Amino acid sequence: MATDTHTEEHITGNRTYIIVWIVLMILTAITVYVSYIHFGIFNIVVAMGVASIKASIVALYFMHLKFEDSITWVFALFPLSLLGLLIGMTILDTFTRVVVP
Amino acid sequence: MERPSVEHSHVHHMDPAVEYSSSKFGMWLFLGTEILLFGGLFAAYAIFRAKYPEMFFEQHKELNREMGAVNTCILIFSSLTMAMGVTAIKRGKQKLTAILLLVTIICGLGFGVVKYFEYGAKFAHHIYPDTSIFFSLYFMMTGLHMLHVFIGLVILAVMLVLTLKGKFTSKYNTPIEVGGLYWHLVDLIWIYLFPLLYLIG
Numbered sequence: 001m002a003t004d005t006h007t008e009e010h011i012t013g014n015r016t017y018i019i020v021w022i023v024l025m026i027l028t029a030i031t032v033y034v035s036y037i038h039f040g041i042f043n044i045v046v047a048m049g050v051a052s053i054k055a056s057i058v059a060l061y062f063m064h065l066k067f068e069d070s071i072t073w074v075f076a077l078f079p080l081s082l083l084g085l086l087i088g089m090t091i092l093d094t095f096t097r098v099v100v101p
Numbered sequence: 102m103e104r105p106s107v108e109h110s111h112v113h114h115m116d117p118a119v120e121y122s123s124s125k126f127g128m129w130l131f132l133g134t135e136i137l138l139f140g141g142l143f144a145a146y147a148i149f150r151a152k153y154p155e156m157f158f159e160q161h162k163e164l165n166r167e168m169g170a171v172n173t174c175i176l177i178f179s180s181l182t183m184a185m186g187v188t189a190i191k192r193g194k195q196k197l198t199a200i201l202l203l204v205t206i207i208c209g210l211g212f213g214v215v216k217y218f219e220y221g222a223k224f225a226h227h228i229y230p231d232t233s234i235f236f237s238l239y240f241m242m243t244g245l246h247m248l249h250v251f252i253g254l255v256i257l258a259v260m261l262v263l264t265l266k267g268k269f270t271s272k273y274n275t276p277i278e279v280g281g282l283y284w285h286l287v288d289l290i291w292i293y294l295f296p297l298l299y300l301i302g
Binding site (some may be wrong): 009011012013014017018020021024025028031032035043044047048050051054055058059061062063064068069071072075076078079080082083086087090091094095 | 133141184301
């Protein structure tokens with residue numbers, strides 16, 4: 001990748017972007033549609049699942065992550081594990097507390 | 102364009118390739134901290150929703166999911182025009198880049214206008230950040246997101262002016278690409294906020 005100009009880097013074509021956009025719109029429609037159906041706990045699972053697929057598509061294509069080097073991948077994904085730790089540990093703490101009278 | 106003239110067009114402190122990749126890398130690093138900034142609010146959301154599911158379900162009905170959906174479409178479209186703008190400048194099309202940046206800015210402003218009417222409707226119904234934990238989270242999360250939209254708009258406006266001045270070429274366009282990364286993050290966070298706040302099943 002180390003070239004003296006930018007000419008050899010990957011340029012995503014507009015066709016790819018428009019396909020990505022259509023997929024994102026379809027996924028948005030699915031999220032809105034599913035929210036009208038009630039199946040308990042699975043609503044949040046589906047909603048977060050679809051949101052994560054959308055976020056991944058945005059990062060991979062719009063944000064060009066797919067074509068970045070491995071160190072960028074590490075620093076793009078590492079905060080997600082910190083986020084998991086932050087949310088996971090806070091929930092564990094809050095819901096395992098024993099209230100001492 | 103000849104190589105030497107490109108070198109003179111802006112002052113390089115180091116090898117252009119290194120400058121380019123480290124700029125992008127720096128932005129990704131910053132975006133990581135942004136995710137963790139919102140992460141605190143997401144953690145608060147997770148706890149209070151788990152504790153008071155009925156309250157979240159009842160009160161989210163006050164939110165206008167049509168407006169939320171419209172704003173989702175606006176932001177995703179603005180991400181598309183932003184990405185196309187980066188491609189345009191990399192191909193040396195300055196005029197097209199300026200148009201695409203302008204469309205992106207208009208989308209961002211449109212998002213703000215919809216949000217303005219949403220907040221207005223909430224205030225008209227006497228719903229404020231101190232109404233309940235749900236609305237406290239709603240105003241904090243969307244408010245912090247809105248702040249990011251404004252910062253993104255300022256960045257995009259600067260990029261538009263510089264593009265119109267001819268500062269960017271197919272060989273030098275790092276600020277547009279890096280600014281674009283920031284704009285996509287605004288879209289990315291909204292992708293989670295929309296279902297979490299508007300579409301509670």
